[in-house]
Amino acid sequence: xxxxxxxxRWTPPHRNDERSIPELVEGxxxxxxxAFTELVKRFQRNIxxxxxxxxxxxxxxxxxVQETFVRIYRRRKEIENVASFTSFLMRIATNFAIDLLRxxxxxxxxxxxxxxxxxxxxxxxxxxxxTPSEMLDDKVTMQEIRKAMxxxxxxxxxxxLLHDVEGRSKAEVAAIxxxxxxxxxxxxxxxxxxLKQILTKRLSV
Amino acid sequence: MTCRDxxxxxxxxxxxxxxxxxxxxxxxxxxxxxECRAEYGAMARVKSLLGQSSVPEPPxxxxxxxxxxxxxxxxxxxxxxxxxxxxxxxxxAQMLMRSAVVFAASAVxxxxxxxxxxxxxxxxxxxxxxxxxxxxxHLTEQMNHPLSDYLSKxxxxxxxxxxxxxxxxxMVGRYSSLAGISLTY
Numbered sequence: 001x002x003x004x005x006x007x008x009r010w011t012p013p014h015r016n017d018e019r020s021i022p023e024l025v026e027g028x029x030x031x032x033x034x035a036f037t038e039l040v041k042r043f044q045r046n047i048x049x050x051x052x053x054x055x056x057x058x059x060x061x062x063x064x065v066q067e068t069f070v071r072i073y074r075r076r077k078e079i080e081n082v083a084s085f086t087s088f089l090m091r092i093a094t095n096f097a098i099d100l101l102r103x104x105x106x107x108x109x110x111x112x113x114x115x116x117x118x119x120x121x122x123x124x125x126x127x128x129x130x131t132p133s134e135m136l137d138d139k140v141t142m143q144e145i146r147k148a149m150x151x152x153x154x155x156x157x158x159x160x161l162l163h164d165v166e167g168r169s170k171a172e173v174a175a176i177x178x179x180x181x182x183x184x185x186x187x188x189x190x191x192x193x194x195l196k197q198i199l200t201k202r203l204s205v
Numbered sequence: 206m207t208c209r210d211x212x213x214x215x216x217x218x219x220x221x222x223x224x225x226x227x228x229x230x231x232x233x234x235x236x237x238x239x240e241c242r243a244e245y246g247a248m249a250r251v252k253s254l255l256g257q258s259s260v261p262e263p264p265x266x267x268x269x270x271x272x273x274x275x276x277x278x279x280x281x282x283x284x285x286x287x288x289x290x291x292x293x294x295x296x297x298a299q300m301l302m303r304s305a306v307v308f309a310a311s312a313v314x315x316x317x318x319x320x321x322x323x324x325x326x327x328x329x330x331x332x333x334x335x336x337x338x339x340x341x342x343h344l345t346e347q348m349n350h351p352l353s354d355y356l357s358k359x360x361x362x363x364x365x366x367x368x369x370x371x372x373x374x375x376m377v378g379r380y381s382s383l384a385g386i387s388l389t390y
Contacts, residue, residue, distance in 0.1 A: 033280045040272050052260040065271055066278065073279040145258055164255040170220075189216050196251050 086104035116182040148198040156191040
């Protein structure tokens, strides 16, 4: 079972002994099924972590992972014209996650339903390997951050997740969000100010 | 540097995106201004908290399972374009051949049936007279049960006894007798 102590940050999914991302993308566009399978393996974790952070539960994160790859498979001929495959992929994932987030908010939120589940069921859904005190600290912090995040507009939320949580550059965020770096800066500033205001009260920041 | 200038640069200072000169000016101001220092401390703490937040890791087998599901929903269910074109080409050739065979077999069967029927008609006129009697009583039964989708016992016996029904399978129960296209041989 995997250790959840790591922060699950964005890492370039490429190792020296394997085909590079551009090689795989070229294969995928030219109907090489094995290249697609390899791309799924390389990117599925990054999409899952981002989706989990946006939506806050395993079931929705899983849906985003599946739908993102199904959609990119159907749109593979468009890839030839995009500047960055990674940005294109993450944009599909982000847009789908935002749609899901809006739906969930409209229906009272799946997060609330999951929060009310017993600890045992939650563990079955996403098993964590943490000590009890770490789990408690993590749970409190994550819940407070998630609640604070829920107060942000979806685009501000995604901007701060991509930049401050996943550690992507402003240029990368702009490419994923299809906006200018100035817009990223603006969204980031507003989001941080709101989060500071909320978290200062809740976590004695 | 004023408080306003400092606060406008705080985001970039936290992200380490200021020039060394600007960063030094912000640092100097923060050292001297308690209010701006508090603001900086709170913002840096928020960023640090966000950066530390971890996602519960799903069990390792999840990754292979989700890969398999994606594979089934994409590559396995929808062949890649090149394979699909090849498949469509071979599929349409096969379908053409199959249609020709079915058409030829139907024609032979129809002609044979008509010939036999014609021959029997010459030999036994009384047998032919019994058929309309059966058909009319059967029609009455069907009209009393218009919604029946299933073959009656008489229909089943008749088919087993050699009635050839022309029509799609879904139409057999509802329309075969009423349409009057059943052929007895």
